[in-house]
Amino acid sequence: MLRKIFNPARLSRFQRTMVTVSSSDALVSTEVDDKTGYATVTLNRAPVNSLSLELMTEIVKTVDELERSNIRGMVLTSFSNKVFCAGLDIMEMVNPDLDRLRAVWTRLQDTWASLYGTSFPTVALINGHAPAGGCLLALCCEYRVMCNNFNIGLNETQLGLAVPPWLQGTMRQTIGTREAEIHCIKGTMFNSQDALKIGLVDELAAENGEAMQRALHYLNTFKQMSPYARSATKLLMRNKDIEDMKRGRKEDVERFVENVMNSDFQNGLTVYLQSLKNRKNK
Numbered sequence: 375m376l377r378k379i380f381n382p383a384r385l386s387r388f389q390r391t392m393v394t395v396s397s398s399d400a401l402v403s404t405e406v407d408d409k410t411g412y413a414t415v416t417l418n419r420a421p422v423n424s425l426s427l428e429l430m431t432e433i434v435k436t437v438d439e440l441e442r443s444n445i446r447g448m449v450l451t452s453f454s455n456k457v458f459c460a461g462l463d464i465m466e467m468v469n470p471d472l473d474r475l476r477a478v479w480t481r482l483q484d485t486w487a488s489l490y491g492t493s494f495p496t497v498a499l500i501n502g503h504a505p506a507g508g509c510l511l512a513l514c515c516e517y518r519v520m521c522n523n524f525n526i527g528l529n530e531t532q533l534g535l536a537v538p539p540w541l542q543g544t545m546r547q548t549i550g551t552r553e554a555e556i557h558c559i560k561g562t563m564f565n566s567q568d569a570l571k572i573g574l575v576d577e578l579a580a581e582n583g584e585a586m587q588r589a590l591h592y593l594n595t596f597k598q599m600s601p602y603a604r605s606a607t608k609l610l611m612r613n614k615d616i617e618d619m620k621r622g623r624k625e626d627v628e629r630f631v632e633n634v635m636n637s638d639f640q641n642g643l644t645v646y647l648q649s650l651k652n653r654k655n656k
């Protein structure tokens with residue numbers, strides 16, 4: 375599982391040298407620069423990259439294939455310069471089919487596990503808002519560069535959802551136990567500056583180009599380092615969290631289903647959706 379010597383010949387499925395490989399309707403597009411071995415993975419589900427079952431399936435598949443392709447690093451970003459990812463697709467939770475709802479939560483667990491557990495270095499280039507599941511994607515990466523004037527945070531409790539233990543753990547690891555407890559419970563959304571102050575993101579950038587330079591700078595810090603030592607250290611730090619999540623995953627799915635099927639939650643969701651539409655029409 376650990377990284378071997380970079381071999382561009384193993385990148386066949388992915389486009390190399392910065393030309394998009396995927397068709398225009400692909401939910402995730404991947405470009406690999408064969409000089410550096412860095413992949414740029416772009417979420418491409420208009421309008422707001424909300425995490426449907428299909429988008430999460432594509433993310434997991436992409437990360438698995440990159441793991442096999444022997445890349446040297448990955449930048450995760452959005453097609454939109456306004457929204458990085460709007461979190462779980464709310465429509466997946468409105469009067470859902472139970473089997474699909476279980477599959478949605480299972481796939482969110484998989485998404486977290488595969489992104490959190492990559493052997494190669496990962497940077498989230500947060501070029502837009504990142505509430506809830508959007509913040510989750512960013513937290514899974516090793517390093518976060520955020521453009522100015524957006525919001526990020528785990529606002530689940532504001533929506534009537536509990537933050538699952540594995541996601542709480544990633545937040546704790548990033549901003550510390552005390553702050554994670556306060557802000558998971560409150561469902562705080564941070565603007566870019568406050569996110570930097572609290573350590574939720576590592577750097578700010580004025581715009582996309584600068585953010586990409588900073589992301590690549592982070593990846594370049596590993597150029598001279600043994601990939602084996604790097605990834606072994608990362609995985610030794612993270613594997614226990616993934617194993618813990620996997621041990622409790624069935625109960626976690628059932629808690630989510632119970633949470634979503636609660637009539638108060640369903641009523642709240644209808645009001646919330648309407649509020650999003652009203653905000654838009656103002």
Ligand SMILES: CCCCCCCCCCCC/C=C/CC(=O)SCCNC(=O)CCNC(=O)[C@H](O)C(C)(C)COP(=O)(O)OP(=O)(O)OC[C@H]1O[C@@H](n2cnc3c(N)ncnc32)[C@H](O)[C@@H]1OP(=O)(O)O
Pocket residue numbers: 421422424425456457459460461462463464465503505506507508529530533535536537538539626629630633650651654
């Ligand atoms: C002990 C432990 C117990 C554990 C128990 C388990 C319980 C479960 C826990 C679950 C926790 C973790 C899970 C995460 C849940 C989520 O991720 S829920 C989703 C949260 N997301 C949001 O609240 C974001 C809502 N959206 C916005 O705030 C804004 O849309 C935006 C800031 C992202 C973007 O704003 P703007 O650019 O102005 O676009 P809009 O006009 O608002 O939106 C365009 C369009 O998209 C629709 N939309 C927005 N977000 C979503 C979404 N998340 N899902 C689906 N659709 C979305 C929006 O309604 C607009 O649609 P129309 O054009 O009006 O049709």
